[in-house]
Amino acid sequence: MKAFAIDLFNRKMMNSITSREFIHHNYVELYERIKLISYMLTFTYPCFFIVDFFLFNKLSCPTFKINLSAIHITGLVVSLLFLFIYHRYKNAPKVVIVTSYILTYLLIGAVSSINSQLFTGNIYAYIIIVLGVAVFLPIQPRHLLMLFLVIHIFFILGLYFFEPDHFAFLSKMINSTGTAVISFVIALSFYSFRKNDFMNKLKLRQNEENFRRLFNLNPNPLILTKLDNNEILLMNKHALEYYHLHSSNLAHIDGKFLFQNQEEKHDILQRLIEQQSIKNYCMEQQITPTIKKWVMLSLELVDYLDEPCILIGVTDITDLKKNEEELFRHASIDMLTGVLNRRSGMEISLTSNCPLVQNLKNLLSPISILTI
Numbered sequence: 001m002k003a004f005a006i007d008l009f010n011r012k013m014m015n016s017i018t019s020r021e022f023i024h025h026n027y028v029e030l031y032e033r034i035k036l037i038s039y040m041l042t043f044t045y046p047c048f049f050i051v052d053f054f055l056f057n058k059l060s061c062p063t064f065k066i067n068l069s070a071i072h073i074t075g076l077v078v079s080l081l082f083l084f085i086y087h088r089y090k091n092a093p094k095v096v097i098v099t100s101y102i103l104t105y106l107l108i109g110a111v112s113s114i115n116s117q118l119f120t121g122n123i124y125a126y127i128i129i130v131l132g133v134a135v136f137l138p139i140q141p142r143h144l145l146m147l148f149l150v151i152h153i154f155f156i157l158g159l160y161f162f163e164p165d166h167f168a169f170l171s172k173m174i175n176s177t178g179t180a181v182i183s184f185v186i187a188l189s190f191y192s193f194r195k196n197d198f199m200n201k202l203k204l205r206q207n208e209e210n211f212r213r214l215f216n217l218n219p220n221p222l223i224l225t226k227l228d229n230n231e232i233l234l235m236n237k238h239a240l241e242y243y244h245l246h247s248s249n250l251a252h253i254d255g256k257f258l259f260q261n262q263e264e265k266h267d268i269l270q271r272l273i274e275q276q277s278i279k280n281y282c283m284e285q286q287i288t289p290t291i292k293k294w295v296m297l298s299l300e301l302v303d304y305l306d307e308p309c310i311l312i313g314v315t316d317i318t319d320l321k322k323n324e325e326e327l328f329r330h331a332s333i334d335m336l337t338g339v340l341n342r343r344s345g346m347e348i349s350l351t352s353n354c355p356l357v358q359n360l361k362n363l364l365s366p367i368s369i370l371t372i
Contacts, residue, residue, distance in 0.1 A: 022198045023140065026191075030137055031094045034101050035086050037136065038079040045079075048072040064119040071112050078104050099147070102137055105129055106151040113176075114158035121163075123172050126155060127179045134183035138190040145184060152180050208305070221314040223258070224304060227269070230255035233309060242314065244288055257286065258297075258312065268299065272310065276301050282317065294321040 052069040059065045109129030163169040221239035225232050232255045259265040278299040287293050298313040
């Protein structure tokens, strides 16, 4: 029970640490997005000023025009201020800046739509910015909910004072509230998706690190190659030493030296695709231009970084092959005369297709029968 409680506590601690890592990662990425948005708005504001000071020059409602110009100037100042902080202060508090930026632009959208009640009577600016924040700047749900609540209450109060028509006020309040709710749900979905994606990538990276650690700790030579070509992805220290290679040249090593020829490689790959693994496959390899060794390969079809690969374990059996040849030589050759002994001669005669040997076998067969 105590061990279970400790394990549960450790899991909670790991989840908490991972959540904090994601929050930091998310704010860093949103910080970069705001930079792009600020650049876009900075280059767009001249078009807004043409509308404010030329197209609306003879507008019958000067209050609307003045407020709209002030809103656009404020937006330009905020964008330029952010770009100044971004390029001047590399260690700026990203959480505070991102949250402040979102709050400012939500406020600008609300004020723009309230100001529109003096002339056009629409709430498009508020709707566009709320949806834009939900899609492009999904911060922590509880923080975003707080910002939405504060700004939306301010927006509803502004509508109440600037919209004289009671039914128009109710319609806009319902539409804007529905938009805010939908925007929050969209932001929550995007935030959850980004968090799950971050967690999966983190687990994948941890699994890759564990795989590499186990791969390098294995006492036998191990090689990981791609299935579709001869590219070597990984070789542990023992494999590099065994094949007299250097890790710095790993990217330039052609993996076809692992097989004697293309036909053998093709046959092995076919068996591997059908059986998923091949155990104890013996072959002779050219280690260097002057060294040949006998090896026993164990091949396994695995997925590495979402790509089919071959994991090859190498066991050196050169000494066993030498002992086998030595035993065969002692069992086949007479030590005194240096020629094949009787047993080896009989084996050769029984398996030979030579016509003379076949005739001799035919002549001896009746004698063998009589002897029996």
